[in-house]
Amino acid sequence: MPTSLLLPRRPSIKVHSMTVTPDNVPGDPRFFTRHGPFGLEELAQRSGAELRPAADGATATSSFDGIAPLQSATRGQVSFLDNRRYLPLLAGTGAGAVIVAPAFADKVPPHAAALVSRTPYQAWARIAAAFYPPPPVNPGIHPTAVIGAGCEIDPTAAIGAFAVLGDGVRVGAGVDIGTHVSIGPGVQIGARCRIGAHVAISHALLGERVTLLPGARIGQDGFGFAVTPEGFESVPQLGLVVLEDGVEIGANSTVDRGSMRDTVIGAGSRLDNLVQIGHNARLGRCCIVVSQAGISGSTELGDFVTVAAQAGLIGHIKIGTKARIGAQCGVMSDVEAGADVIGSPAMPFREFFRNVAFLRRMAKKTTQDGAGEKANRA
Amino acid sequence: MPTSLLLPRRPSIKVHSMTVTPDNVPGDPRFFTRHGPFGLEELAQRSGAELRPAADGATATSSFDGIAPLQSATRGQVSFLDNRRYLPLLAGTGAGAVIVAPAFADKVPPHAAALVSRTPYQAWARIAAAFYPPPPVNPGIHPTAVIGAGCEIDPTAAIGAFAVLGDGVRVGAGVDIGTHVSIGPGVQIGARCRIGAHVAISHALLGERVTLLPGARIGQDGFGFAVTPEGFESVPQLGLVVLEDGVEIGANSTVDRGSMRDTVIGAGSRLDNLVQIGHNARLGRCCIVVSQAGISGSTELGDFVTVAAQAGLIGHIKIGTKARIGAQCGVMSDVEAGADVIGSPAMPFREFFRNVAFLRRMAKKTTQDGAGEKANRA
Amino acid sequence: MPTSLLLPRRPSIKVHSMTVTPDNVPGDPRFFTRHGPFGLEELAQRSGAELRPAADGATATSSFDGIAPLQSATRGQVSFLDNRRYLPLLAGTGAGAVIVAPAFADKVPPHAAALVSRTPYQAWARIAAAFYPPPPVNPGIHPTAVIGAGCEIDPTAAIGAFAVLGDGVRVGAGVDIGTHVSIGPGVQIGARCRIGAHVAISHALLGERVTLLPGARIGQDGFGFAVTPEGFESVPQLGLVVLEDGVEIGANSTVDRGSMRDTVIGAGSRLDNLVQIGHNARLGRCCIVVSQAGISGSTELGDFVTVAAQAGLIGHIKIGTKARIGAQCGVMSDVEAGADVIGSPAMPFREFFRNVAFLRRMAKKTTQDGAGEKANRA
Structure with a gap:
């Protein structure tokens, strides 16, 4: 363990005539173009x-x-x-x-x-x-991109270097598709979507203004298989992923396509990085799912639900509108609309913190009062 | 917090003449080819x-x-x-x-x-x-793929656009390698494996019928370093990853190669998305590891072990055959064959739920009966 | 559940004349070049x-x-x-x-x-x-790489197949950039950095000897938006990511750029796979963040802090030098220098294990002694 590391801290690091000094001023002109005045x-x-x-x-x-x-x-x-x-x-x-x-x-x-x-x-x-408006989209298809047969690409869309579009992909006006993006056959991408580098999309329909950050995975096989005496047998995953208007999905997050119906992320919802959405899950409008949270298969969220970081929801449950799921919460059953829950298993915020305080007090008391504890047991 | 978001919900979204309406019917003919009758x-x-x-x-x-x-x-x-x-x-x-x-x-x-x-x-x-059988593999090497010296590629295998194979890679019959896949020198890929888009593999041997979903990372350096007075010093990671027959690994999951022996995923095991497997770990046959779970270095699982979502296992422990680790469980020591554990730290299912019920009851009682609690302390 | 899977275990698997037998000997000569004697x-x-x-x-x-x-x-x-x-x-x-x-x-x-x-x-x-020294870097730019205008690339650097460098990227001596890497405009990469396959970097400055494993995402938009009556409105993310000398970041980890100041990972720090770092976060020197842990926006770590696997830190808190955060810990407030905390919510190690032991003992006692418990309630 790093207990004996006592190097002096250098205030800045020069590299090959490059300086990597952290900065507290936003809008470094090497990276951002300022408009105005x-x-x-x-x-x-x-x-x-x-x-x-x-x-x-x-x-x-x-x-x-x-x-x-x-x-x-x-x-x-x-x-x-x-x-x-x-x-x-x-x-x-x-x-x-x-x-x-x-x-x-x-x-x-x-x-x-x-x-x-x-x-x-x-x-x-x-x-x-x-x-600092979003950088403009430079229309056109990079000469290295591979475009399948029968694709429809709006002339105002941009397709980045080494992007691959399968047959029959449709790309709307003002769409920006980054480098190394992989889009499977038949996928539809609505106007003004922004698809980051290395995103993979298959079996999916995207509304307008959907944003996918680098490395997001949309539409791959869900985790569905039959357990048999001979091992596991895959169940065909025959639904799609539908991302409604204005959805945003963070870097390296994963949204599996449905097995018997579509996996749906409702309009305006925002998912952070490294989030997992299982097959057949349905999120309502304007849900928030924070980093490293996971929603299991066939679970349904109403509108305006918040799922905090590292929370986990089991499958086949329903979360009511405007419910809030706390960080690291483990949700094993339905949550009512408007409820605030936390803990694993999930319970109301008030109960959780009451339990924590009670346990701290009692454990401390018992340890300090060892004789009494022994007497109790006698 | 999203408490005042009360937009009416639109039943469907039209984009550039595209409609992204969620569907409850499987097998959308735009994406799936139906066989029969x-x-x-x-x-x-x-x-x-x-x-x-x-x-x-x-x-x-x-x-x-x-x-x-x-x-x-x-x-x-x-x-x-x-x-x-x-x-x-x-x-x-x-x-x-x-x-x-x-x-x-x-x-x-x-x-x-x-x-x-x-x-x-x-x-x-x-x-x-x-x-709906799996789509057929279209044999052949995409003209954009980069193939190293001395590779052996079965003529029935398919290599996707912008795939890169290092020197001496061997690819078996009926293998399907997706777009933008990166395969390091010497890697072996057995017959009928399916390697998704953007997968990176190095220092690895794959059996037959291994499936890797998009963005899986196989064989990179494990998290191994010596802590010294001068900082951290990397320890060379000199093992491989071995994925036995029929293994399936989810999107954006990571399997580090071993340091002094191989990291092994046993035949038929299935890992979900965003799973982490540390260096030198060994999973037996037909294990299930659900999304966002993590198995630390050198830990060993018997056959038919189930690790539920977001569970974490520390390093250097042994999990017996058919043990089941509950969701969000934190396992800090060996688990016997056939045991069911949950909680952090891990305990038997029965004990966990007994503790939860006891704490709820006692904390509620104590709070309601404030006088008695004070009297107890006196 | 996999309770009836009783297949005999095969000791080795032959595939297309390939054998994938796990090995306990390090340094397989097919993958590693041995130096000496x-x-x-x-x-x-x-x-x-x-x-x-x-x-x-x-x-x-x-x-x-x-x-x-x-x-x-x-x-x-x-x-x-x-x-x-x-x-x-x-x-x-x-x-x-x-x-x-x-x-x-x-x-x-x-x-x-x-x-x-x-x-x-x-x-x-x-x-x-x-x-087994690290493999040498083979200088040169792969003919398939796409290099933007005004890039400065040291002649001793290597750029892999299908890498894309935006305008004005600077690459130092001895840098090794893998296949399919995407580097945004203006990014600086110091001497002897190693950038793995499929890494995406934008809005970032890297010191010397920074190592990024495959699929790491550096510099994308942070999770920042205003909640309004009309839905969510993105806040421009105008900071950078600064990775100081010797930083290592694991496979598929994500580091968001800052919103109003830079996100900073201090010199020598090591992040494992699938780690999330939120916008504006600052890690000191030689921190360790183990797999699947997450650090929320604007949180600051001192030097030599250890964050164990699957731990989560909320935003806007400070963690003192040499503090250690246990596995699966949920940290909701500041942690003092040198403190060891665990549990969700976080508490001192001693208190956590005291609570666990107390709860186990009391719940067991109460259940065994049902009559007394009923009498208490009467």
Whole structure:
């Protein structure tokens, strides 16, 4: 175990005239293209925030050319307060404008304009996206790509180097398909989807604006087999995967196709990295599944369900709308709509933490009071 | 948190004239090629089921052209009862034939033939496979594939686009190697293996009929290093990975090669997606490892061991034949043959659920009876 | 469940004239190139061990041509005792030299030299690496690789088949880039990095000697979005990933780039397979993160922190230097430097095992003593 490692820490590492110094400033110009500048009125309009000019009147007509955290922002930059505990930073910020919730609007220093929003994180998302919109799609098919017979590819779509499309694949307008992507025969990909490098898709229908991060695996065989005296016998997996509009799936996540019906991820749902979705599972609209969680075969989630990191759901159960499954939770039976559960096996949040506190107290008491414990047993 | 998301749900999504409507009918003809029709006698023979003609005599000689769930099946289709709770559907099915266990044979409606089997799921697997056999392998090497010196590739094998085979790779009869597969020097792949897209294999020997789903990683360096005052020092990983006959490994799973001996997955074993197998681990025959489970280095499983989803086994332990490790179980020591364990740390099923029930009861009681608890402490 | 699978076990499997027999001998010559032979003096020098000649004097000047486990080693081979429980094997070994800790030096049989080291595993690593050094890098760019405009590639670097480098990528001396690797625009890769097959890297700066195993995903979008009445809205992810010198990342692991600052993996840290690192996370020097563990966004680890397999850390917490997080631990708050925690939620090791023992004892007692339990409730 690493108990005796006491090397001095180098503040930065130079390599072949390259420096890999971590940075606390977003938008490194080597990797991101900044747009703008934008005036305050336009930023207010784009973000849906209410503009309150700076108390000293200086910045009302200024133009802004970027974004920065409160600590490092300067007059030409927009910043953002997202958490009460960073209030001290707000007082000292050099930013020319700050996005805040209504409760904090009067804490913005006099030199700065306030962009006041009841949904400040959304306002921030929009202003950040104004300065840094997603990179444009460069239409065209890379000369190395292998395109099957009978494919329909919109002329505004981009197909990356070494991509392989099977026969009859259909690709919508503005789609961006990365390098080394493998798409099986008959797959449909709706408009403005973004398919990352090394993604494999087969037996699947994708709506519009679906985003798949690198290495996601969509549509492979589910884990279905009969156990027989001679060993295991595979059951043909005859369903598809359907990813509805706006679904996003993280890096190296896996979504198996159905066996007798389709596996479905509902519109707007977001899956993080390394998530597993078993065959025939159905997620409703706008579900969130955080990293390394797993949903077993034939389980159904309502709309707006949240499954936190490393949680696991067994197969053939139903999770009601707006239920929230805690991190590392092990769900073995149905969960009611709106319920919050955690623990393995799953139980209500309140019960879980009550159990934890009880056990801690009792175990400690018993150990400290060894005589009494022995007496009890006598 | 998604508490205010109340969009109406659209029943289907049209994209660029594509529709991505989830479907409850298996075998979408855009993706699957149906074989048949088959007569009842042939279906009985292929499935090993006993044929009991329909009570009304109508279908004894009919031909069947497909399969369907009980709810949607019609006279020309075969269906399947796999679970007692679907008995109500059996009475109302329109299917012309139904596979059932002996106990349910007399519940089959009079218009339908019964295919009676003591292993109905296996019978179903075989009938489904009769209608939908695995797609044939199209022999030949894609012109874009890169083949190293001294490779031996059976003429009946298929090598996909952009596959790369290192020097001296041997590929058996009927093997199907997908797109973008990377195979290191010296690797051997037995007859009728199916290697999915983006699989990487190095330092490995594969038996016959091994199936690797997309993105599986076989044979990379194990996690082995010495901890020294100067940092970590890698230990050369000098074993191989051996995948015996009929092994199946899921999407994005990882099997590290051994350090001083081979990592071995025994014949017929099936690993689900996102499973981790550490270096020097040895699995016996016909083990099942469900999604996101992990087996640490040098641990050994007997035959027919089941490891459920998200379970973790530490290194250097032994799991006896037919032991079953529950979901999310944390196994820190040997498990006897035939034992069922769950919990973290692992304990017998009975003990685990007894503990859960005890803790729930006591914590609830103590909280409700605050005075008594205080009195106890006094 | 696989309860009735009783096939006889075949000791070896022949396939198309290929045999896939598991092997207990390291260094299969079909896959590994052995260097040497080496004299004892040289081995002592390379390993930093103290040489004690064989008691019978026979091997003091012998040359050694390989390594082997104690059980199978012969006079010309070096072996290694790493664990007290293998002491019985030491007495019977045929090895001509054995690496041992000082405490076992006098247990080495008379025909064998002892290589005595206070860090025997490190000594073993060095001797194994003497016989089996990492394969050399073959400089040059494979003709199928696609290289963007303005890339700088050191002439001693190797670029594999079907690799794709975006514009402006910089690749240092002695770097080895595998097949099907995808590297986004502007990425920097320091000297002597080894990038495995199918790795995807974007928005990242790599120091020297960074190793990425196959399928690792570095620099993709983090899981960041605003929850709005209309659904989820992505927040631009404007930070990078910085991998400092000597970092190693396992197969199919995922490291998201930062949103407002860089995600950083400190120098010398080692991540196992299927590990998840969220956006803005920062790991110090020489951290160890074992397979299937996950570290959520903005969490910070000090130096020499160990995170065991399948552990999960929530976001925005701090883990102190040399803390150790146990397997399957769920960490919901800060952990002090040097602390050992386990359980979900995390607690000190001692408390966790005290709780486990207490619960087991009490639940058993209560169940056995049902009458008393009922009386309590009355």
